[in-house]
Amino acid sequence: MDVDELTRRLAELAIAFGANVQPGQIVFVQAEPDHAPLVRALADEAYRRGAKFVDAFYFDPQVKRARIALADEETLDFVPPWYSDRILALGDERAARVWVTGASRPGLFDDLDPGRAGRDLMPRLKETGKIVNDRTTNWTIVPYPTEGWAQQVHPGGNGDALQRLTDELAHVLRLDEDDPVAAWQERFRDTRSAAARLTERRFDAVRFDGPGTELTVGLLPSSRWAAATFETVDGLEHKPNLPSEEVFTTPDPTRADGHVTATKPLVFSDGSVVRGLTVRFEGGRAVEIDADEGAANLQARVAKDDGGRALGEVALVDREGRIGPLGTVFYDTLLDENAASHIALGSGFGFSVEDDADAERVNQSAIHIDFMIGGEDVDVTGITREADEVPVLRGGAWQV
């Protein structure tokens, strides 16, 4: 698919289906300068649907690089208060939000001190976690191809890297279907049905067993599995991730035990990468973090606050999605996390538990870092309150 065609189709999918923008809404778009063609198409589409104002926020990773490289170390945690205030105001205004991923300059931070790099989490802001949990905004995250990103995903090619990535994104976003929305609705019927069956089982824990992995993650008594669709406090449906192939919940942050080997690279929102990651958990906390590359970066991030070492999410991905079968490593969490089951260190989802008492137990943190631990050779097993073991995923196929 030609990139202009992808841009047009993706803008329509993101505004009309993903964020589900309503007439009169403010639409906040966060992107990198290299995503400008999509940002402009999103603005067109949003205004066509009656948006009141499109607030395009371009975050420039090359400006951030200058900071990490040159600023006084003491200042690296500083976030201008107006960055935080804007996010909270978007919640108060019941705004829509679209976040565009696809790092335009992969490896931009690789030669910098990872301890310094890990102190500046922007463009991530902890207030975003708050408005997500308050469910006051209807939002979506979508990927957009850039030349830099394409070179990372398909290096050493014959000049067609951007076209290959564009075609892959069109495929995994179902934009190659005559009716992408209908295709997504069909897929989401399946993942939501799996989520409902899992919630019904009320497992006490789930266990992952595979090469280099034996990890048990405890669930909260009222942990509810969900897929694809969120609903705001005002009852507005939206699709937080496009693509989305996952079924997820928020775990008990005090019960994760064992060790786990990541099955894909972990990529931060600023494009820096952790490869060959292994983590050991004890009593819910990541007590050992090792990696072939980038361990210090992750270590610095989890040290940001007390909740950084505990889990906020556990998510299962079956083999019916479109990302896993491609075999492509996208170096982008939005895509890679939907290729394989994963867990996230950091903030959990208050709306993923049904009891108020459990909601207070959900992990709190300024970070939320997903990494992939699943695959067709990783078994997922549910453990009941009676300690019975129930197969959940075998070879990537649902057993429940």
Add this chain to the structure above:
Amino acid sequence: MDVDELTRRLAELAIAFGANVQPGQIVFVQAEPDHAPLVRALADEAYRRGAKFVDAFYFDPQVKRARIALADEETLDFVPPWYSDRILALGDERAARVWVTGASRPGLFDDLDPGRAGRDLMPRLKETGKIVNDRTTNWTIVPYPTEGWAQQVHPGGNGDALQRLTDELAHVLRLDEDDPVAAWQERFRDTRSAAARLTERRFDAVRFDGPGTELTVGLLPSSRWAAATFETVDGLEHKPNLPSEEVFTTPDPTRADGHVTATKPLVFSDGSVVRGLTVRFEGGRAVEIDADEGAANLQARVAKDDGGRALGEVALVDREGRIGPLGTVFYDTLLDENAASHIALGSGFGFSVEDDADAERVNQSAIHIDFMIGGEDVDVTGITREADEVPVLRGGAWQV
């Protein structure tokens, strides 16, 4: 000069000399996405000088175009409160600011309804006028060449438009000198000296006489002429415009009478243009606005508020500057206003009068729109309180 060299030299001039960034300061940079190379160089330079944080704000005129074209007309005046709050916070924080001009898409709004276009003044915000008057930020405005702008300035060329514009900017910014700061200091000694001589005269008014122009602009009793250098409330010097060739003050908003013919096109900060402008003033107010092109756009803007039809600035430019002699129309107010004497409709400068009583009389408005009325064939004459006439500029040369 090669554009990378210009970028590096201009960033150094803007941060070190123009905005005069101090260690520990927040530096707000406002630019278009096409100015990204300069924004990144500014960030490098600012962090190298100890900046606490560089807040790069990319305003995308193509997103604004979608709004003007498609949004509900009722919403076009809306400004998200966090845009205004940020500007006020920059004042509270005693931040530095750099604003980059050079419209990347000239003519972008030409096919849109000028009445609609005139209702959205962004990226201009009225709070910027407030912090300018409060003198709480040290700031500068600098131009940066883009391909789109170069094509407007040098159309139909043989592919060298960007190089020609780059060379011209290097020249007028004195970046082609071994020591650009020394060159500016020399020029500013001259313009500041002219400003001091004018202030000493305490003219009651100045009159412009030339082809199609006979306009008398009244001054306030304590109007003070200034040039080149501003000083913050904390005593920090900065150069608000680079280049700057002007000597200016704020006039009596109730006394402007006569008619005036603009000597260059008027260009708004969003890149739209008014050509062949004539304005008739009565009792300080612009009572007739005509133009060969773009009159409705200006009419919509001056109708924004009560002060939109009165003058906030009168500025004199001699023939010793570097912009006028080039004969180039830059379609950019920062440059064109420094080629010729000019006046501005809208907000005045409280710091340009010496008495508090006069400060309350300075014009208030959300707009500030400069347009050029001077040239070597326009005589400028000072009128004393005793109604004596004193030549001020003849053939572009100072007579005082």
